[in-house]
Amino acid sequence: MPTSRTSRRTSVLNSFEYQLRFTISPSTSSVYPIRGYGSSSVRGLYSKELELSLAHTAKNISDDQLFDEALDLPEKLAKADKKKLIVVFDEFQEVERVAGQNSLKVIRAHIQLHTHVNYLFMASHPSMMRTIFSDENQAFYRFALFLPVPPIPLVAMAQYIKRKFAEQGIPISSEAVQMILDITGGHPQDTMLVWSEVYQAFIESGENVLGLEHILLGKDRAFAFLSQGFNEVIGSLDSVSKTLLLRIARGTTLYSKDNHPNTVKRMLGQLVNRGLIEKIERGKYEFVEPMLKGYLLL
Known part of the structure; x- marks a missing residue:
């Protein structure tokens, strides 16, 4: 579920949970939060008589093994509790930046086998989510339905x-x-x-x-x-992309004799894919985070 960062995803989740309580039989489902899981300390997750513990600091458990265990934990919990689970990933477009280059492939390999868990993927950059779920070269190609969430009035x-x-x-x-x-x-x-x-x-x-x-x-x-x-964002851009951001911020024309139109078009596409700008209409772009525009104009 891609949402622009002008959407309140917490409200979406609260509404989603409310609907679940009234549309899914209480005898076959549970809605409850999971907090404090992960990091480098021992975490416990309890459900009735089930206790599943993972120790990140254990010498015989590698980071990859811990990641595998974490991905399969919801399925194990759901099976043990004999109820369906719904797991929510927030800011899903950041997975590979945080967990590593091949993490999407690893996640897909695990959760595609889960029969007791449904997954909700949420993010603040719709363009990046479209790439993850619509690009045939991506691990999550056609794995989920795309449900845009409107901005908060x-x-x-x-x-x-x-x-x-x-x-x-x-x-x-x-x-x-x-x-x-x-x-x-x-x-x-x-x-x-x-x-x-x-x-x-x-x-x-x-x-x-x-x-x-x-x-x-x-x-x-x-x-x-x-x-x-x-x-950090600005420093990671090449000179053409920086110039384009400044032109968008100032409301000036995006094309000039200094750069070929195809180059400008390609750079604009990259800025969109990075979630920095979004296309409003032909030749018009806006900042996803307006304060970045304000910062460029300081």
């Missing part, structure tokens, strides 16, 4: 921000909320980052009214937090 996000400030006893004007959304473009993760920094700036000031200075300070702190990641 800005009105709903504005109401959420106002409610969160109200819960802390801090009145915030509609204009201030709109300023925050103008900074983030409605990107959920960045919006939460900015308003939390605005809140912290307000608390530190000791003032009674949240004003423009708190929003500007919160914005600066958010950019400082994001700068390392943004710099």
Whole structure:
């Protein structure tokens, strides 16, 4: 389920869980969270009389063996509990970056044999997910249905921000909320980052009214937090791609005499595949994360 990062995947999961409770027989299914699994410490997962433990630090267990065990753990649990399980992978497009180049092939090899588990793949970069599931050279080619999730309406996000400030006893004007959304473009993760920094700036000031200075300070702190990641992304691009990002940010023409049109088209495709921009219409692109645009324009 590819979702742009302007979608609230947590809400999708909550709704999904709610529907499951009323559409699947309680005698054949369970809905419960699995937390604290993995890392380099011993983790236990209990279900009734079943206990399956994995020790990452055990000398006789390699990383590959641990990965194999982890992938088969849901199926073992479901069989032992005699119930169906649903496993959710979030930010699935990051799997190979985190787990290694061939990790998608390994995952596919395991889960395609599972008969007691269904899988939900979620991500914030639709273009990258399309590549994973639509490219015939990919391990997950045609493995799942593609279900786009619409973005959160800005009105709903504005109401959420106002409610969160109200819960802390801090009145915030509609204009201030709109300023925050103008900074983030409605990107959920960045919006939460900015308003939390605005809140912290307000608390530190000791003032009674949240004003423009708190929003500007919160914005600066958010950019400082994001700068390392943004710099790494920008630093990984070639000169043509950097120029294209700047042109998109500035709203200027993408084509020039310095680069062949086919080169520009190819570079734009690569930027889309990396999840940095998305195509809106012919010749028009927007940033997936609007604060990256703001950072380029600083």
